[in-house]
Amino acid sequence: MKRWIAAGAALLAAGCLLLTGCGKEEPKAASLADGHIHVVTHANWNPFEYLKDGQITGFDIDLIQEASKRAGLTPDISDAGWEAIFEQIRTGQADAAISGVTITDDRKATYLFSKPYFVSRQAILIREDETISSARDLMDGKTIAVQNGSTGQEALEKLMGKNNPAIRKTPMSVQMLIGGQVDALVGDETSVKAIQAQYPDQHLKIVYDDTAFTPEYFGILYPKDRGEELQKKLDKALSSMISDGTYAKLYQKWFHTEVDKTMLESLGK
Template identity: 35%
Template sequence: MKKVLLLCMAVLGALLIVSGCGSTANKDNGTSDPKVLKVATNADFAPFEFQGEEGKSYQGFDMDLIRAIGKQMGMQVKINNLSFDGLIPALQTGNIDAVISGMSINDERKKKVAFSDPYYESGLTIMVKADNNDIKSFKDLQGKRIAVQIGTTSAKEAKKIPNAQVKELNSSADTFLELKAGNVDAVINDKPVNDYYKVKNGDNSVKRVGDKLTSESYGIAVKKDNTKLVKKINDALKKLKENGEYNKLYKKWFGVEPTADNK
């Protein structure tokens, strides 16, 4: 009996040691797995995140950036594709460690999650059909039919426009389809998304009009109280900007060097 008791105590001790080591590593990394950073995105927001032509790999500025951040942190990045309005709930339940998805930092979201330092400065712009000369600015959108992506700041701002008929869709790609089909009068998206669509598709049937409505900062979101992970992401982002890797990724996807706001 003594031998059995001693054996049980030894096994229990070993389990406690292993458990202790695991929890320390997890605590230090701010993640559920010390070697894996579980990231969620809505992969329909080119040029920030989208799926490759084969429908498997995730590409875009955000995807390259988070992989570079993970590498800097010594972690493997595992990416999950979710609907945009499901990103924050997945973060809050602990199913993922971080969100990178062209997500604007705002007061409403900061009540639910914590954000990294900004990694991109953006703003909202309008797209209309090329032959539309009635809409030249945001004030001309009153009473018009507007397509936006659900859960975005575009949707939030569009709903503030008097008498506007706002159509919320699952992806930015869907907003352009609605515009081309004539089902809406205008699309509101982030400026780089609108610009990339036009350049990527060589589509002269649409045009961007007016100035930016807002100035928005994109950030990487983590669980509200996960200060350790926020610090690690910020440290990695800072190093990428210092060693020039951030600039390389920026130029790869936007064709120019980052502006002063984005450096």
């Protein structure tokens, strides 16, 4: 996720942290024995993690704070650039990172991941009178709006081709769907659900196709060589949060909709 982040800004942040700290000394990774852990994030993705009144907040932040509390730990959370969170974990400057990080085989070769705590799915949003029932139907003369630079754009271009004229890349994707200028909108499930809830009078319907749009699983990132103890503690806490309903409450708080039961079941395994 977050591949739309401007490369220049990310590299500047990474360089700042890796070289001199730009005048600010970052917290170092701590031993679990003292009860504190240093957690890094990239606070620029509302509602997962973002800055509000100078404080880092969001779904991921509530999640890591509650999981840490259940594990008997106190998280010291700091904001970092996207590339910098990986470097700080790799070099042992931080104990954990949470920032909508997708679990991939390539990353697992270098880092240790928690159990999945979130499933990110691409979804198709249509008007109720539209006959689209799968991603394949989008290729039958349909026009589709995507938020420019989003993961929805990436998923759709992978399916239909990067320069396909049927894909309308625009910041006005919602307005184009409501106005009938396009037949469908493709975006992240949480965003699509928020749009549907925001415009109840438009009678919008969500269509899923997990075969065409492979789900992504988010995980907490740890150092490969020394993160196993913390991983086990927080995995146990995450499992308890899912089973006792705390996770569902956090999901409702930040995404203003109920968590999908299928998603919840997959996280509870």
